[in-house]
Amino acid sequence: MDLLQLYEQEFEHKSQKIQQKIEEIELDYLKEDVPESIQSMKEGTKRIIEISKSMRIFSRADTIAKVPFNIHDGLDSTLLILKHRLKANKKRPEIKVVKNYGYLLEINCYPGQINQVFINLISNAIDALDESNSGKTFTDIKAAPNQITITTEIDSEKQQAIIKIGDNGMGISEEFKDKIFGHLFTTKAVGKGTGLGLSISRKIIEEKHGGKIICNSELGTGTEFVISLPL
Ligand SMILES: Nc1ncnc2c1ncn2[C@@H]1O[C@H](COP(=O)(O)OP(=O)(O)OP(=O)(O)O)[C@@H](O)[C@H]1O
Ligand SMILES: [Mg+2]
Missing domain, CATH: 3.30.565.10 (Histidine kinase-like ATPase, C-terminal domain)
Structure with a gap:
């Protein structure tokens, strides 16, 4: 496994953990007025996952033939x-x-x-x-x-x-x-x-x-x- 793949895995793992955490927080604070900031955090992590996917398409795209x-x-x-x-x-x-x-x-x-x-x-x-x-x-x-x-x-x-x-x-x-x-x-x-x-x-x-x-x-x-x- 190369460095980039390792980095990607780490990146995705972290993003998933953040998302899990957000969901936990969401349960605790659902009744208060924080949903907006939670929503933007959620969008942020979704975006990180999207970028990581695109980076993967890009990095795998370097072919010899x-x-x-x-x-x-x-x-x-x-x-x-x-x-x-x-x-x-x-x-x-x-x-x-x-x-x-x-x-x-x-x-x-x-x-x-x-x-x-x-x-x-x-x-x-x-x-x-x-x-x-x-x-x-x-x-x-x-x-x-x-x-x-x-x-x-x-x-x-x-x-x-x-x-x-x-x-x-x-x-x-x-x-x-x-x-x-x-x-x-x-x-x-x-x-x-x-x-x-x-x-x-x-x-x-x-x-x-x-x-x-x-x-x-x-x-x-x-x-x-x-x-x-x-x-
Ligand atoms: N879509 C466009 N509309 C107007 N001018 C353009 C457009 N694309 C390129 N140019 C012109 O062509 C020049 C050369 O583009 P090129 O992409 O080679 O270099 P650059 O964008 O200036 O720098 P670099 O891409 O290396 O960061 C630009 O500086 C700009 O003047
Ligand atoms: Mg240019």
Whole structure:
């Protein structure tokens, strides 16, 4: 058993113990007005268990050879891992995630690498949405919500799986459009972006999987990345 598995077991064991404890406390204090804080503790532990599950999917995903992998599982565990960044905060309501999942067969790939691409693209979308919010109030954003749209489909003619990740963030200016996949290219502040996400993603999709990744973007409207992978 490796260190990660040990750590996971410990983590789950602790979470379960916390949950048991909460249930005991709940019995004692049920009549008083603490149910709200108990509820939030319960949600907290549920979330720990969820993250631990996603981490497991991610850690098991590093394979030496290509294996059949359900792309939707990869997208869903990425969304779970990034949930803390998607949820509401003081500045904005929750980012809406719209999933238009089509019928995708399992795809032969390196799942760990594909998940890394999803993390890069979805993190970039969240960054773009947060940037597009600057100068807007909570109410403004609520009226025109931040949204990430994930679409999957099969192009049976070309024998390809298509995965689209779009956002209604600030978009990319013409000047930068052909630079964004460049090694170390970033428009983000020092310490916020290293400019590696997209260049790594392109390597993974195109060199390791024989696929293609392109970007469609309109300044002020939003951005969409389209990945195609051979079936
Ligand atoms: N969804 C998007 N909307 C607008 N701009 C984007 C989007 N995705 C990427 N970009 C632009 O492309 C640049 C490069 O992205 P990339 O992911 O390679 O690096 P980064 O996000 O700046 O840093 P890192 O990913 O290494 O933390 C970003 O700095 C940003 O200007
Ligand atoms: Mg990035």
